[in-house]
Amino acid sequence: MHPGAPAPLPPTPTTKRIPADLPFVVRPSLRKRALLLGVITLFVGLVMACPLGLALSADGDAAVLLVIPVIMLFFALLMGLQLWLISSGGPVLAVGPDGLWIKTRPTRGQAIWLPWAAIDRIYLRRWALEKMLCVKPRDPRAASGLGAFTALDSGMQQAFFGTGFTATANFADRSEDEIMRAVVGYAAGRCRVG
Incomplete structure (x- = not known):
């Protein structure tokens, strides 16, 4: 490794579907x-x-x-x-005491695990009628190696929301306030929220 080069990023856990066993799980609302x-x-x-x-x-x-x-x-x-x-891709967000799972693509696809220490900021951003919960990792390389389709989707989301990791806040099975309260509570000051 070249002196002064950033340390290699450890592989980030990914999965096809967000596990539903975390304390707070958000699914897309088919009805809305x-x-x-x-x-x-x-x-x-x-x-x-x-x-x-x-x-x-x-x-x-x-x-x-x-x-x-x-x-x-x-x-x-x-x-x-x-x-x-x-709706067939499963949950869009799952939050727990150690971190969160969030979809890496707006439709079907994979999800990524981010521990609270790896998250720089969580914020809400609106685009048209969609209000999104945006998760910005501390290391921008966290989104690398997730595949070509994810890179394309992530690039578009990056342009609109400032990060490639987003989950719907207003077309979810839980209210925006409930989602934000859970994120603030589980983050417990380990990353910026708001």
Whole structure:
């Protein structure tokens, strides 16, 4: 090893699914997410119905209106796939006295274990309708070696949230306040929260 080079990072434990045996586990809320995606699908249908309705009144061809349910079905299938990807991956966060597990990708994929001593800061950040709990490790190399797809997802999350480790706070099965109280309680001052 070159003198002055940083010490090699010990391998960070990862798993395909977050263990559900920690004291505080957060899962995605299928109901909240389905409501949001359903509203988006209806909005897209309505936005399309107005111009197509005007086109129908101009030329009188009722077949134009058949495009609306076809496009809505397409959007509903995309939203269904999104719901399945998000909800079938298991918990998004698990917190305990020694540290936390957090997903490394927003949908299915792996999760990483970070002890409290390895975490620099935990904070909330909003992007559009999504409010995310963001976990910033002390060593930025903690995200290295997690795979190509994770690196791509992590890079996008890094740009939006300042870290690649995020978990939903407002589309979860627990309230944002409950999540933050658990994080503050278990962190016990070993990292910055807020």
